[in-house]
Amino acid sequence: MPLHPSPLRILGSGAHLGVKEAEAALVEHYPRLVRLAYLTLPPALGRHRRVLAAHAAVQRALHGRTQHLPHPDRERIPAPRSGARTGDGRQTPAYALVRLRVVRSALAYGRRPRWWPARAPAPATLRPSGPVVRGLRLFPRAGGMDEFALDRTLADVPAPVRAALGLRLLEALSGDSTAALLAEAGVADPAGAVRAAAHLAVDDHDHDHVQRMLRSDEFDPCTVQTRPGDLLRRRQRVRAGVTALLLLAVAGGGLALTAGSGTEDTGPSVSALRRTVPGGALDPAALVRTPPGQWADTSRVDFTAWPPRGGRTDDRALLERALGTWAGRPADTAVTATPGTALVPPAEPPRLLFAGDVGGEAVVLFHDRGVRAVRYAEPLSGGGASVLDFARVDDADVTTAAAIAVSRSGSATRFLLAPWVAESAIRDLLAPGTPARSLPVDENGVTAAVPRPGAGGGCASWPAMQLRSSERIVEKHAFLVTDLGELAPVHLTHTPRPGAGAPARQPREATGTDGLAGWARTACSLRDLRHSGVRAVNDWHFARQPLPGTRATADWVCTRADTWRGPGRVLVQFVPPAASPSAPAALVSEHRNTALCSRFGQHVAAGILWRSPVGGWYVLAAGSRAVRRVEVSGSVHGVSDGPTLAVRARQDAAFRVSAVLSDGGSVPTMR
Incomplete structure (x- = not known):
């Protein structure tokens, strides 16, 4: 399939349109077409190239290779099978045609010929040409946290799904019309793309909210901001070019010079990035450092009370590399983020939590404006790419700010504990009768390796940390947290079954006998919650039922997982008597984005x-x-x-x- 759409011409039988009609439709609806193209194009292009490519896709929708159209007034083009409606409800085949060409061009962008190597970028001669902007970088205006989260989610889905979402929510097409248009655009599974887009629209936000976000400035490539390019690198390129010409004239070593000119893909320097990030946010000297001991003298016991720890808190070079990688995110950096976490550079100097060597890596932990935790890691030896991990931690408290993952290796994780954690132990939730065993912690607050739950895919055990807060902030407060694969471990609680005539009970720590016994039956259900941005999980035993034909009783449990971004996920489980104390409960139903089994759904x-x-x-x-x-x-x-x-x-x-x-x-x- 060619990457360049064919020029407008008679393609077959059916209704035909004049090029002037299509041109009028394009000019009238140019902003909405560019927004649709921008949404469909691959986010990996970066926002600057994506803006230019979106305008190129729309501008090329009429003419393509214009040398084949000597008389545009007499040229007739077939109307697509998928109709379009404007806001007044009238069919507009001209607009439908232009929209089809825009979607087809956006989907084709970046495709490689079958004969081209899979890991090599598409050759420049096969990429659609676009407007040229030199000396400036163009960006749509930044939106809020929800828009950043949606953009991140869309980056992880195929282009046909993004196109389907835009056609459904921006163009108000029905599912059948969207599938028909995608089929005409060459999508192999248009119905699957429509289904996946529908799932995106209701997973974390309702239909109207996603629609509003797609119509926001975040996805508007017609209203852009400008910034200069990398001025320092531009000067370096000019000097390098002059030097190369001189050497070529003197030595004639053109081939050697070509082999040595590999500076095009180097990332911008930290000094250059500082010009685009305000407030000295990338200056290691400006990092916020909480005084030791403040955690015991504040009413806000969360990550803002953590002092900086580790052996490299004064290593300016390491801190500068960490901040520069955060702001620039080089292409070879592995980036992970919990759902709903913005990946933008810091807007002000972040708080330093840790800098030191752990598990063969140099690790830096930041806390940004009370909203995000950011982990930077680079290998100490042997080369390799750096890593950036982002997580939301807004409104954390004594329990949800008690630990943060500092190093992962194999099937184990090391955590940095909060300064108020006085005791730490590890226990297996599937062995409620086995006492917890002590968990060693070094002088910087870093734990020994903690096995990751279900690392091999099974559920033979479920490790959890049992932590106890210092009596300087709360008396006799022990709680459970477990690792679900993200920076912040998840707080586990339970709500006991109601007594006869008793009022509603509140969630409590699951370290008692009843709590541990309950989690032994339901812990394996946590496997499906990995990497979903969960903050806390509560087991609510909402009913006890006598079983007919026996003298036994069964429990009904509602397991509610609350995420950092707000929406909750609920599992209803039936817990009959069993020979093993860790026999898994029976799953009755599962519900997402619901207030059920919370204080708002009692x-x-x-x-x-x-x-x-x-x-x-x-x-x-x-x-x-x-x-x-x-x-x-x-x-x-x-x-x-x-x-x-x-x-x-x-x-x-x-x-x-x-x-x-x-x-x-x-x-x-x-x-």
Whole structure:
């Protein structure tokens, strides 16, 4: 498939349009077409090249190779099969044609011929040409944290998915029309792209919010800011060019000079970056350093109370490299980020938390404006690329700011503990009866290696750290945290089952007997939460139900994971008696972006098909503390004037659960 779209000409039978009609549609809707192209183009281009490529894709939508169109007025072009609607609802085939050409051009950008090496960039002669801007860099205006997070998410999905999202939300096309347009543009799986785009639009934000973000300045390549290029490197290039010409004239060593001119891809120096980052944010001397001991004399016990620790806190060269990599993000730097974390350079000098050598790496940890934690690491020997890890840590507290991952190697992690952590131990959540064992910590607050949970993909054990705060800030406060693959470990709590007539209970630390026993049955469900920006997870035992035909009881548990960015994820689990204290609970249902099982969603009901030890099948249903009536309908019927219900059923019974509160209100059912 050629990278350059073919020139406008008669392509087949059907409706035809004049080039002037298409040109009028392009001029009228130029900003929206450029925004659509910008969204579809690969973010790896960088914002400057992406802006230029977006304008190029739209400007080339009419003419392509204009030498083939000697008489534009008489040229007729076929209308696409996928229609377009303007805001007044009228069909506009001319606009639909131009939009199709724009999408096709944006999707084609960067494709390589089949014969071109897979790891080599596409040759310049095969890339669509664009407007030329020299001496300036162009950037759309920066948006907020949500826009940065959306842009990061879009960078991880294929171009057809980004195009589908733009067509659905910016162009207001239906799913079928979007799939038809993508098919005409050459997408192999247009229906899959539409489905993936729909998932993006509802995963972390509702439809309208994503639509507003896509229409914001963050994705507007027509309203741009300008900055100078790398002035120092430009001067270096001029000097290098003059020197090369002199050497060529004197020695005639053109080939040698060509081999030695590899400075084009070098990253900008820190001194050059400082000109584009305000407020001295990249100056190591300006880093914020909290005095030791302040954590015990402040009411804000979070990362702002951490003093700088480590053996290289005064190593200016290391700190400068860390800040420069953060601001410049060279192409060979491995970057990870929790969902919803902005990757922009610091707007003011960040707080230094740690600088030292750990696990064969030089590591620097920063805390930026109370919002982000940033980890920089470079190998001490043997070469290799540097690493940048970003994580949101806004509104952290005594427990969620108690530790941060400082080094990962193999199947283990070392953590830097907060200065207020007085004792540290490690325990296996799947062995609730086994005492925790002491976890050594060095003089800088760095722990010994802690095994990562389920590092091999299984769930034979689940390590967690049990930490205790100093009595200087809180008395007898122990808590659990576990590693889910990100900088900040996750705080684990539990809410005990309600007592008879007792008021609603609040989450509490899971270090007691009941909490450990509960987590032994549900810890393996944490595997699906890795790398999703989780801040804390609570196990709420919302009901206990007698099991028919036995003298035993089962627990209903709502496991709620709260993320740093806000949305929650809920797993409803059924915990029947088991021979092993760590037998996994049965998953009943899963829900995303919900307030259920939190203080804003305190009422819940659920149901499951259960087989008794003697072989009979039952529909079991249960509601939370305030539920006064439970009903099952469908292929099986039953009513209970209480929070639990058991009805005999077939193995393949289809049923629905409904519940009513004591005040007559309905309860969300989770099945």
